[in-house]
Amino acid sequence: MDARRVALRFILAFHLIASASSTCVIGCSCTDDNLGRSLLCTEASMEHIPEDMPHDFSKVRIEKCHLTELPPGSLSRLGALEFLWLNFNEIRVMNMESLKGLANLTELRLQGNRLTSVPWTAFQDTPRLKILDLKHNSLDALPEDALSYLPALTYLDLSFNRLSVISRDVFIHWPLYQAAEKAWGKEGLVSNVVLALHDNPWLCDCHLKGFVDFVRTVSPPIILMSSYLMCSGPVSKAGKFFHDTQLKTCMKPQTSAPETNVTLPLGAKATLACSIKARPRATIQWIHNQQIMGAFAAIETHIDDDSSSSQLVIPSLQPPHQGLYTCIASNFMGNSSVNITVNIPSSSYSAPPPPPVPMRSDNAAHIDVRIAKQTAHGITLEWTLTTDNPAATWLTLHFGKYDSPRKETIYVGPGISSHSFADLLPVTKYEACVTLRGRPPRGGRCVVFVTGSNAGELEQRARLLHVIVLVSAVLVAVPAGVYACTTGARISCVEQCAGLWKERRRRREGGDSFDGVQAASDEGLCRHSKEKRRGKSEERCKGSSAAYLY
Structure with a gap:
């Protein structure tokens, strides 16, 4: 009996060891x-x-x-x-x-x-x-x-x-x-x-x-x-x-300019050119008097894999546009720059400034507002203010829903500034308006845009803020009694703009302030002149592609 018990115990132990070694993961x-x-x-x-x-x-x-x-x-x-x-x-x-x-x-x-x-x-x-x-x-x-x-x-x-x-x-x-x-x-x-x-x-x-x-x-x-x-x-x-494929070694940017000293009369069109040779292609940036350019867009042209050019166009040269312009080219190898000086001869100051923004005071100021960046949640507005009195901070930027009387206010100083507005709602009309400091916003000096619809899905979030810009930029001049034509206005409207300014000046001689500055779209200008000019004026209004003010 003892022998049998030992044998049974041995068999049982072997079975337990074998079953343990054969253990497998459930489902495998x-x-x-x-x-x-x-x-x-x-x-x-x-x-x-x-x-x-x-x-x-x-x-x-x-x-x-x-x-x-x-x-x-x-x-x-x-x-x-x-x-x-x-x-x-x-x-x-x-x-x-x-x-x-x-x-x-x-x-x-x-x-x-x-x-x-x-x-x-x-x-x-x-x-x-x-x-x-x-x-x-x-x-x-x-x-x-x-x-x-x-x-x-x-x-x-x-x-x-x-x-x-x-x-x-x-x-x-x-x-x-x-x-x-x-x-x-x-x-x-x-x-x-x-x-x-x-x-x-x-x-x-x-x-x-x-x-x-x-x-x-x-x-x-x-x-x-x-x-x-x-x-x-x-x-x-x-x-x-x-x-x-034949590849070349990487190269630090080399910059040059065909003309480094530009002198043009007041109101003339200025084109500043910069040539770049770099490998790989360089990122190009323009600065004016040590400040990043925001008022004028540069046009970049790729000549070949290594060479490119950049042109900065100033449509109408004004006193604040004078100074030192620098074209900077950068890649991972380093950077290079070239300076271009822009001058306006003193003799041209006696001539009256060209339309559409004539001025009658030495206290002139120009401000350019644009949407610099769009994200899934908001936008970044950038503005450039140039004035004869750079120490003064006397403009206010109002931002908010178009039909809301309460808007966020930001004081605008000389030079370039920017501000980001987050958590914008879909399918909503917004505006950013420029006024004298302390004055309420009013139509005519605004960047107006509408956000797109919300798809509601997480993967569509990046496309939530589909911004449709109704007025993409605004140019305001001080003093008042002036119509400022918005970006995209036709030449015919620019001509009418100058005429309307002269008429308004005669009617309101001596009593204007900045608050009287108005901006007109093609629609507004054409509508104002309908009483005097029909036929061709009406045809020009039809199919207009200019930005409308709301």
């Missing part, structure tokens, strides 16, 4: 083969790595299971793990300690996920990793030291990502490349290393020169899965193979 299947024990989970809604996973797996394959993250230490219990496949999930985040405890891992596949970046230092915990598959993700950058943490890597797949620029130093710092370079031409000393870099939107400008040169010269044991890498941009190189 487990198998044993010559490579060890494997876990296979497909199309299971688990969203995270199972916490009760047995420790004896050498291969784990979790695919199409809606995983969204690899948390720190989530696989640290699987010390024997050699193969980890996590393809076709929705992984967006990989932590610096996601691979902690996986010192025996030799193969990691993360194909078809949503990774936009990878913490490359995480591979310090996987010194034996040979295969890394990251294709069909959204990686847009590869740091120069990324591969330095992968000393045993022999296969790297980065195809079908969003890489546009890679430095050649990425591969120079790769331990296997360094070993291959030392044993170059000595067959058998170094294993072949396979790289897959095709189907990325490569931007073939000077940034990519080192990488293009690397691709052209690479040879075994370094092997490209596809050596026909293709440029996606710029336009002049789109669709060309690396082997057919």
Whole structure:
């Protein structure tokens, strides 16, 4: 009997050990083969790595299971793990300690996920990793030291990502490349290393020169899965193979101006030109007397990949427009600038200023208001004030709903200022008006716009503030008795504007103040003159494209 009891206990213990080793994750299947024990989970809604996973797996394959993250230490219990496949999930985040405890891992596949970046230092915990598959993700950058943490890597797949620029130093710092370079031409000393870099939107400008040169010269044991890498941009190189592309080194901007001293009479049109040569293309900015230009838009023309020009046009030269203009060109290599001086001869001051804004006082001021920026939640207004008395701050900007008597007020000083207005409502009409300080806003000196409809969905939020500008800019002159034509007014209205000003001046000689300044759209001017001029005037009013005041 004692012998039987011992035998039964031995059988029972063996059964318990065997059943424990065969434990599997619910909803998955487990198998044993010559490579060890494997876990296979497909199309299971688990969203995270199972916490009760047995420790004896050498291969784990979790695919199409809606995983969204690899948390720190989530696989640290699987010390024997050699193969980890996590393809076709929705992984967006990989932590610096996601691979902690996986010192025996030799193969990691993360194909078809949503990774936009990878913490490359995480591979310090996987010194034996040979295969890394990251294709069909959204990686847009590869740091120069990324591969330095992968000393045993022999296969790297980065195809079908969003890489546009890679430095050649990425591969120079790769331990296997360094070993291959030392044993170059000595067959058998170094294993072949396979790289897959095709189907990325490569931007073939000077940034990519080192990488293009690397691709052209690479040879075994370094092997490209596809050596026909293709440029996606710029336009002049789109669709060309690396082997057919000649790239130049990057260059700091060089600026020049055909004329650096401009003298024109009062009221004349001034065109300031600046030529730029840079690689890559430079960002161009104009400043006037050390202030950013906001009143006039610059026209930029691209001549070729390296050369461009910028023209700043001043339609009607006025005293405040005199001074030093600077054209600044910048790229990542540095910046360069050229100065242009604008003068108005004193002899031209005796002549009367041209319409549509005649003035009869030395205390003249000009203000230009525009919508400088639109966001999903609001806008940024920018204004430029120039006056003969720069120490005075005597204008007020009123902003709010068009039909609301209560508006936010901002005091406007000389030079350029800006202010952002957030949390604007959809399908709402707003206005920004300029008045004398302390005076209430009134129609005729306003930027008016309407916000678009709210789609109501989160992904449509960026398009919530679809601004329709009714009056895009306003030019106000002091003193009063003047009609200021809005942006977009036709020449016929400018002519009428001058005539109406003379008539108003005769009627209200001596009694005007700033509060009497009016601005007229095409509609307003044409309507005012209907009583005297019909026929052609009526035809001009029809189909008008000028901005209307409300």
